[in-house]
Amino acid sequence: MSKYPKVAVFGGGSWATAIVKMLCENLDQVGWYVRNETTIDYIKENEHNPNYLSSAQFNIEQLNLSSDINKMVAYADVLIFAIPSAFIKTELDKITEEYSSKIIFSAIKGIIPESGLIVGEHFNQKLNVPLNNIGVISGPCHAEEVAMERLSYLTIACRDTEKAELISNCLSSHYIKTKTSDDIIGTEYAAMLKNIFAIAAGIAHGLGYGDNFQSVLMSNSIREMKRFIKKRHKMKRNINNSAYLGDLLVTGYSIFSRNRMFGNMIGKGYTVKSAMMEMSMIAEGYYASKSAQLLNKINPAKTPIIDAVYAILYQNKNPKTVFKRLTEQLD
Template sequence: MGTEVLKRIKNKILGIEAEHMMAIEGLTKIAVIGGGSWATAIVKILTEQSHVQIRWWLRNKADIQHIRQFHHNPSYLSDVHLPPKKIKVYEQVAEALKGSHFVILAVPAAFIRDSLAGLQARHFHGKVIVSAIKGMIPQENLLVTDWMAATYGVPLEQTCVIAGPCHAEEVALEKQSFLTIASTNLSTAASFAKYMTCRFVAARPLGDLYGVEYAAVMKNIVAMACGITHGLGYGDNFQAVLVANAMQEIGRFVSTLDPRERELTSSAYLGDLLVTSYSQFSRNRLFGNMIGRGYSVKAAQLEMKMIAEGYYATRSIMELNKAYAVSLPITQAVHAILYADQSPAAVMEDLKNHLA
């Protein structure tokens, strides 16, 4: 019997066992790690499900107490009602994980290590780990799924990622949204996608874990580039050319690191890139806009009070690309501005010569 056939049988058995376990329990327990806007939006989506218990960990103890008393997050998406019958809020991350079938990681990549401090591989054993993080682990330059595998021994087939195009603010407003759930194991992706599907969100499974995850990381870099050009006074015409070239850049990089057939014009890739590059809710675009208008990196970070994942991702992608030498003119331009203190106006003037 071929390796691929055996793998499909194994994946099917894993999926059946997981569904059976949940059926016995009568309730699917989903841990959400993180207290920001995207974590809050995910919690809102999950509260639409009738047989789900949400086990939510937040770092901020004042926010925990507020949620318990008033049933909304005072720091992010404060208009979203959080029904107490469906949500249990925890101060200890290990307690939130206990008994959970799925664990959703929704903290900035730079903070994931601290958020999971003290946990061991046993805390994740038998659970499906879902990354809602669109960034890379700084210094180690690892995708979150690879970091979870290396740090806690979580098999890749038990991990998946949430990709857009989707902004937390529109989820809060119940605007129609679309999510892609990607995994190396399509059964894993499908089993989780049904919990992220509700009256205002459609979630679809996809078997391209690395393609979706790398594209989600790189689109934040592109969004910063769009913000920088907007801050410098460039118009829509130039931004359209920039985004078109960025899609080619993402395609080159992803195809080099994980060569396989994929349709980059689909929602998980192009759609996510477009919404992050153009939306008023994009924090990476906002960060870039401030840089283009003359803010220093430090000043922009302080004023935003939120993490722009693209800032850290720019360095990680550049470090990673040393081994591959893929042509990444847009990423290089953003890196030169953010990390080499080069003039945004001069860098973008030069970038024009590399766009087609």
């Protein structure tokens, strides 16, 4: 395979837009599946996404845009999915082109609700894509900082190290540093879990807890993440690496974190429905908290923070009461 294969990105949101921008630093052409034809027309005319990361400018000659998902699947050797987990199955069901032999990378930070699986597991177990052809793109990296070309870091995980290096080369630039990992399951679970912990950080902020408590919350979160992932996929990993702890910290503390923003609104008294309506972006941690709760019943780990977020979001428990109890469980 050549240094730069044909790559297509699937999704029209901020993270998909950021990935397309990164790829355009290295590739002569990038495939981009955007479901809305009106959005495609706008990008072609104005050279930026009208709805997300509008500051990221594109050379239209580099973009192979299409609202036909099968056309993009047929075009590319590498398929990068950056569609919110709540909607990914609907999009995958549209695909009639054969893609089990293609390289699939997930940039989705959540669990597919219909199967209860992280994206890599879903492609492997439900769609018969070999594990060696599946990879994960994780942070710590916010799309908004990519748009501003601020120095950012990515972890590219795949069991096949050559494929991890291949995608790493496609995404690297003067403002994007990459490292590779073989922990595809762990990094994908970490990307899902950190959104739940970011909601917890937001709720705490909305309730008026200060930086002292936030530091304890984040310290307990990384240990909770370690326990949860170990139950799902036991292997040697350093939970303090950037793909785990780094991604957790940037999502828990950043002003760009939609999950923290969502949690902050809940802490201030918004209902789940009203908070979702006010936000123009998906808070993946909302869906992830339910999935994590279900998974944890199968092979339980001690997860007081996940339990607290689930109780607030899905059982309509009072955030103030739940967090008062949570403070007594943390150390």
